Amino acid sequence: xxxxxxxxxxxxxxxxxxxxxxxxxxxxxxxxxxxxxxxxxxxxxxxxxxxxxxxxxxxxxxxxxxxxxxxxxxxxxxxxxxxxxxxxxxxxxxxxxxxxxxxxxxxxxxxxxxxxxxxxxxxxxxxxxxxxxxxxxxxxxxxxxxxxxxxxxxxxxxxxxxxxxxxxxxxxxxxxxxxxxxxxxxxxxxxx
Amino acid sequence: xxxxxxxxxxxxxxxxxxxxxxxxxxxxxxxxxxxxxxxxxxxxxxxxxxxxxxxxxxxxxxxxxxxxxxxxxxxxxxxxxxxxxxxxxxxxxxxxxxxxxxxxxxxxxxxxxxxxxxxxxxxxxxxxxxxxxxxxxxxxxxxxxxxxxxxxxxxxxxxxxxxxxxxxxxxxxxxxxxxxxxxxxxxxxxxx
DNA sequence: TCAGTTTTAGAACATATGTTCTCAATAGAT
DNA sequence: ATCTATTGAGAACATATGTTCTAAAACTGA
Numbered sequence: 001x002x003x004x005x006x007x008x009x010x011x012x013x014x015x016x017x018x019x020x021x022x023x024x025x026x027x028x029x030x031x032x033x034x035x036x037x038x039x040x041x042x043x044x045x046x047x048x049x050x051x052x053x054x055x056x057x058x059x060x061x062x063x064x065x066x067x068x069x070x071x072x073x074x075x076x077x078x079x080x081x082x083x084x085x086x087x088x089x090x091x092x093x094x095x096x097x098x099x100x101x102x103x104x105x106x107x108x109x110x111x112x113x114x115x116x117x118x119x120x121x122x123x124x125x126x127x128x129x130x131x132x133x134x135x136x137x138x139x140x141x142x143x144x145x146x147x148x149x150x151x152x153x154x155x156x157x158x159x160x161x162x163x164x165x166x167x168x169x170x171x172x173x174x175x176x177x178x179x180x181x182x183x184x185x186x187x188x189x190x191x192x
Numbered sequence: 193x194x195x196x197x198x199x200x201x202x203x204x205x206x207x208x209x210x211x212x213x214x215x216x217x218x219x220x221x222x223x224x225x226x227x228x229x230x231x232x233x234x235x236x237x238x239x240x241x242x243x244x245x246x247x248x249x250x251x252x253x254x255x256x257x258x259x260x261x262x263x264x265x266x267x268x269x270x271x272x273x274x275x276x277x278x279x280x281x282x283x284x285x286x287x288x289x290x291x292x293x294x295x296x297x298x299x300x301x302x303x304x305x306x307x308x309x310x311x312x313x314x315x316x317x318x319x320x321x322x323x324x325x326x327x328x329x330x331x332x333x334x335x336x337x338x339x340x341x342x343x344x345x346x347x348x349x350x351x352x353x354x355x356x357x358x359x360x361x362x363x364x365x366x367x368x369x370x371x372x373x374x375x376x377x378x379x380x381x382x383x384x
Numbered sequence: 385t386c387a388g389t390t391t392t393a394g395a396a397c398a399t400a401t402g403t404t405c406t407c408a409a410t411a412g413a414t
Numbered sequence: 415a416t417c418t419a420t421t422g423a424g425a426a427c428a429t430a431t432g433t434t435c436t437a438a439a440a441c442t443g444a
Contacts, residue, residue, distance in 0.1 A: 233403080
């Protein structure tokens with residue numbers, strides 16, 4: 001009967017993340033996606049339909065397999081250590097590359113409502129998770145009792161975006177790790 | 193003798209800022225630049241050489257005429273009010289559009305060393321200006337004396353990048369203004 | 385081994401896009 | 415007014431790029 005397909009959709013999606021990170025959406029050409037993923041054109045269009053639709057799938061894959069896993073640190077209910085663990089994982093992830101979602105917002109956000117919506121969702125979720133963590137931290141007396149939780153969560157969300165941009169500029173240096181300490185240190189009651 | 197050119201380089205550069213903000217670099221096509229700026233192809237290439245070189249000129253113009261002017265708030269030597277004035281101007285500027293420089297870093301930073309360098313310069317400068325402002329604020333006793341100036345300046349720089357991304361997502365709402373208050377409020381000794 | 389179906393590789397296609405070229409229109413010096 | 419250098423509008427060009435098509439290769443089940 002039929003022949004079996006050789007390509008691995010997951011591998012293709014993972015490859016594509018790096019390509020889109022390097023060249024942006026419009027800067028990425030199909031030839032590179034197809035060549036670097038050891039794929040073939042026909043298979044690509046049968047599987048993914050179009051470049052734009054493919055981007056959405058890559059983004060979903062990116063969120064599911066990377067961002068979501070990093071955010072899970074915030075759900076371990078440890079208060080500040082959870083936040084520290086989140087940033088450690090995030091910085092490691094974006095180091096030298098940046099964040100695909102943030103890049104897409106910057107490049108396509110104005111024209112593409114779907115990207116905007118995904119971006120809003122992501123930042124809202126981040127904010128909510130930070131609030132949860134900070135409340136826990138306050139209960140555990142890791143935080144100054146009069147800390148304004150909402151505004152601190154907003155701070156942390158800003159840091160995430162700041163890191164996403166800086167990661168592109170900083171390359172493979174340790175700047176971001178150092179920055180993390182400088183930013184999170186002042187939060188805790190005692191020195192970390 | 194010769195005929196006089198009709199186009200206005202400054203107007204062309206200003207138009208281009210909006211176009212690049214909307215569609216990104218690769219998403220912007222020459223036809224739109226030329227049409228929207230009431231320009232003509234020949235003049236364009238005589239004046240600017242190429243799309244890439246044009247982008248650099250637009251970015252320089254953008255920094256000189258927008259970012260620089262906003263950053264001048266930080267050089268008025270008023271301490272915290274200078275910082276507040278900076279953010280007010282910045283938020284107003286990026287509202288509903290984002291920041292061209294940040295967008296270029298996200299889209300092109302990986303491939304384009306020149307963009308990276310411009311980006312680094314900009315963020316360094318921002319950081320230094322914030323430090324100056326915070327020191328002044330400390331002298332004027334607007335700040336808790338034990339505030340860590342360096343790490344606070346880093347925070348503020350992160351906020352700037354956070355706003356640049358959020359401005360695209362937030363559209364024309366007042367979210368950013370509210371966020372500014374939430375972020376800057378906790379800095380000052382007395383409620384603003 | 386053979387048949388049938390699907391995949392693969394890449395040619396082919398249509399359009400888009402950055403850039404150059406042509407030539408008539410035009411402004412200014414004489 | 416005339417002449418001439420330069421502009422302006424868009425045709426023209428070469429290449430790039432997203433997508434589809436073709437025909438040979440390959441896998442599976444009988």
